[in-house]
Amino acid sequence: MxxxxxxxxxxxxxxxxxxxxxxxxxxxxxxxxxxxxxxxxxxxxxxxxxxxxxxxxxxxxxxxxxxxxxxxxxxxxxxxxxxxxxxxxxxxxxxxxxxxxxxxxxxxxxxxxxxxxxxxxxxxxxxxxxxIMDCSVLSQKPDTAVGHIYMYNKCNYQLLTDNIMDLSHIDHLHGPLINTGGKLSPLLPNVQEEGEVISVRWDWLAEPAMQLFAVHLPRPEDEANQYFQVDWHAPSNMHLKVAAVQDSTDYTNDGLELYDFHIMTPETEFSTHYFFASARNYLEEDGEYNAAKMAGMEQAFIEEDKPMIEAQQQEMGESGFWELQPVLLSSDAGGIRVRRKLSELLEIESA
Ligand code: FES
Ligand SMILES: [Fe+2]
Incomplete structure (x- = not known):
């Protein structure tokens, strides 16, 4: 191909x-x-x-x-x-x-x-x-546990997809609230493909959990099981689950789970509408926490991801991704699988 x-x-x-x-x-x-x-x-x-x-x-x-x-x-x-x-x-x-x-x-x-x-x-x-990607958890949770945001980006949508498919960037680009303290980059992400959905997952033992979760766990200083899972749906719609639990592996019933949606809609070749939404299974009735959490997510994106990705696009100019011969790392496994799948779907559509 x-x-x-x-x-x-x-x-x-x-x-x-x-x-x-x-x-x-x-x-x-x-x-x-x-x-x-x-x-x-x-x-x-x-x-x-x-x-x-x-x-x-x-x-x-x-x-x-x-x-x-x-x-x-x-x-x-x-x-x-x-x-x-x-x-x-x-x-x-x-x-x-x-x-x-x-x-x-x-x-x-x-x-x-x-x-x-x-x-x-x-x-x-x-x-x-x-x-259509299943986002029904956004309707199932109370309004005080759900938020939606729109953001505009001057870059190709696939750079934004790469950003979510390779979450190792959080330990390098983001602050302690949402990073894993260096746990992620050494892990080999587990990539699965089922039908047209590509999933990438990281599981690790956190010591302690990410700050975002630690304060809401029974013992904030202690170790916790954690995972990230991203399910990609063509062409650029992603469901990200982020979770932590102590003394159990049942994240949904015993732990804390975030259900995030990162949805990229290309405007032009070099500009993208970014829709983000989030729900959770803890503090569901706390509207104040919800507003602060959504504002924090937006701020992290606007101040940290967006400037980097737009600068990356500027540097790449109008060159194609493969044309520039990128060096590939272990953390790229999910993102590269997605780029190949998208190319396949485009070939099928243009045949
Ligand atoms: S009626 Fe619409 S451009 Fe003339
Ligand atoms: Fe990020």
Whole structure:
């Protein structure tokens, strides 16, 4: 198999992407967002469900997001063509009012669940909702144990995927609250592939547990069992579990577990929408802790990951990843497996 070297070849079209957070779209907003190089207009219909149309009028390509909304329809502000939520033109104010056959806008399959608005960017007949990553824990836990964040990054989305698939970076880039005190890098990550899901896992005996957890364990100073597991779903959606337990191996019932979602949606070849959400199985009713925890996660990303990854992209310029012949380390096992899998899926889609 020939590896794809240019990042510009790496957008899967027949895939589910998160387009926005539920909270970004109220009943009034006309939200425009570029996804895999296509600008899409999102708005909430009168029944509360989400409509998504190509944000480009077919007449002279004015963005429909600059238009005027009436009911579930949008009128282009430039010369007045009107479109419904399916992208069909319903009114032409010019000449005899006849609507040309080609006068229509692409509309998209949408699924809203667990605080995310998902969009299928490819052929609508291939949209399979069972392929959306399961984030249902975000709906199962109380609001005081759940948070969602949107972040914007000037880099290719695969660099952000690499960042999660290789968590060894936390001991080098991040502070003591979320690092493992050097435990992670020497470990060989366990990589598994099942169907289209690639998992990478690290298990270790912490002495003591990560600071994030230690204070909530029965004996904060003592050793604890810990693990990280990342499940990657094509093209760039990841579920990360982080856990610690003492005197047991039953993390879910006896220990502390975080359920994190790192979802990367390419805007362009060199810019990415990053959606992060998190839930947990401890202090579930503590809203104050929840707010502080989410703020801490956002701050760590904005101040530590983002500057490094954007600088990495700047240094790489427009060169492809493989073209630059990266040195591979043991900690890269999961990330490299994902890059190869994505290349395979792209080959299949373009065949
Ligand atoms: S550009 Fe929209 S009606 Fe002319
Ligand atoms: Fe990080």
């Amino acid at each position: 020939e590896l794809i070297t240019k990042t510009k070849l790496t957008f899967l079209k027949n895939a589910w992407y998160v387009a926005a957070l539920t909270t970004e779209l109220d009943t009034e907003t006309l939200l425009t967002r570029k996804i895999i190089d296509e600008t899409v207009l999102f708005y909430r219909k009168e029944d509360g469900s989400v409509a998504a149309l190509r944000d480009r009028c077919p007449h002279r390509f004015a963005p429909l997001s600059k238009g005027i909304r009436s009911g579930d329809e949008i009128t282009c502000l430039y010369h007045g063509l009107k479109f419904n939520e399916l992208g069909e033109c319903t009114h032409n104010p010019h000449g005899n009012g006849k609507i040309p056959k080609a006068c229509a806008v692409k509309s998209y399959e949408i699924e809203e669940r667990d605080g995310f608005i998902w969009i299928w960017m490819g052929n609508r007949s291939k949209a399979d909702r069972s392929k």
